[in-house]
Amino acid sequence: MAPSPTGSPHVGLARTALFNWAFARHHGGTFVFRIEDTDKERNTEESYDSLIDLMGWLGLQWDEGVVVGGPYGPYRQSERTDIYVDVLERLRATSATYDCYCTTEEATARRKAAGSKVMGYDGFCRELSEEQRAAFVAEGRKPVVRFRMPDGEITFTDLVRGEISFQTEFVPDFALCRANGDPLYTLTAPVDDATMEITHVLRGEDLLSSTPRQIALFEALKEIGVAKTTPEFGHLPYVMGEGNKKLSKRDPQAHMALYREQGFLPEGLLNYLALLGWSIAADRDIFTLEEMVEKFDIADVNPNPARFDLKKAEAINADHMRMLSLDELTHRVLPLLKASGVVGDPVSEADAQLLEQAMPLVAERMNKLTEAPAMLDFLFVDETAFTRDEADVEKLLNEAGREVVGASIDALDPLTTWGTADIEAALRAKLIDELGMKPRNAFGPVRVAVSGRRVSPPLFESMELLGRERSLARLRSALD
Helix, strand or coil: CCCCCCCCCEHHHHHHHHHHHHHHHHCCCCCEECECCCCCCCCCHHHHHHHHHHHHHHCCCCCEECCCECCCCCCEHHHCHHHHHHHHHHHHCCCCEEEECCCHHHHHHHHHHHCCCCCCCCCCCCCCCHHHHHHHHHCCCCCEEEECCCCCEEEEEECCCEEEEEEHHHCCCEECECCCCCECHHHHHHHHHHHCCCCEEEEEHHHHHHHHHHHHHHHHHHHCCCCCCCCEEEEECCEECHHHCECCCCCHHHEHHHHHHCCCCHHHHHHHHHCCCCCCECCECCCCHHHHHHHCCHHHCCCCCEECCHHHHHHHHHHHHHHCCHHHHHHHHHHHHHHCCCCCCCCCHHHHHHHHHHHHHHCCCCCCHHHHHHHHHHHHCCHHHCCCCHHHHHHHCCHHHHHHHHHHHHHHCCCCCCCHHHHHHHHHHHHHHHCCCCHHHHHHHHHHHHHCCCCCCCHHHHHHHHCHHHHHHHHHHCCC
16 A cells, blocks of 8 residues: 555545455565655645554554665655666666657647647657757756656556556657656656565555556566566445545545544444445345454455445444443444543543443443533533523423423322433323323423433433433423
8 A cells, every 4th residue: 555645535535445454464475554645745744644643543464664664765765765766777778768858838739739639748858869958958957867668568467457458559658757856656666666565456446447557567677677576456446425526535425534523433434335236145245354354255255346435434334333241342433422521531530430320321321422511511511501401492392291300200200219210201191191102292391301302222221320300490481
């Protein structure tokens, strides 16, 4: 996995990382995570840090690369310049490259004049005479080094798409460096793969057109002893967004940070990302990472574009929430409860005990971690700070609702024991049996009065946790 540290990490990047990780784990291989940061103008340390943070959060631990090191470091391209300069000089000594003095404008003008539909360089400097070269040098032009694409056809077996062929007449000679000598991606990525002895590369479909160039370059790298073999390539399908358009960095739903902020579990999100091009079985969508590693076969990846469906991602995340133990779920939501002030930091003994009792009430109702503070806040909040949702108050604590609350006080006030069963029995006897109300109409106003919201943990259990005095006080305050 070799991302560039530009901007916010996106969904397609995470899906590619997952497939590389699962492929390496399935085959007992080495998962390498390096950084392609030769674009000095666009790269940022903030983006680099976010990549490291994302991979850590997702749990896609790498065996070799940035941070952890390894035998083929360094793993940031910005720290490998000496390697690229050396390889470039060795390539220049062969017939595989030539110096090109053309400006972009000159090459474009020639292509338009010739009416050529082949985009890219036209090979003008391929066979310069010594006089022509001397004239360009005399003008003060600095050359770029271009790779000389071989004639004929380049065929390779894509791990996802099968056999693919390119006619090299449609693959123009490409630059390996800028005029100032700075190496370009066209050189650095293959040199990294060669010197790090990478055997398999899974990457996005958008890079498929660069593959014949890299395969040709690998042959040249073998000739000068830099590469031992050519890696096998697999090109993963596009991830599509709204309107069947490729999900781009500009799309809000493309950014991985958004899902973390919204309370997705990494396990749930990775499960969904895996489905963008692969499935564990025709009739099964929910699985663990361990199960994915066991079953993952790159040949099973569908080459057709996959559409990102937020509702399905949320549903799968909800299933993974149910798979967590109560202890683990509590551990996951605790930082959010602290950050929102529901509990203190450190957590008091009383709050810890109440949280232990409350978590079973909300565990089955939570679809994302971020829902926990709103669901639990009413149990922990100081009475002077307790508030109710204005829209819910307007809808359910109208005149009829206030009558229900008044009747509830009459039913609960005489209770000598305060448990879930006692509370339920008293309210049902009064509101349903005596007043003939339907449960939904009967308990809705009580729920808003006690919890502040129409949607809350189970009412009777919540009132037991709140205690007699706090529950009755909230019912009475709803009438003020």
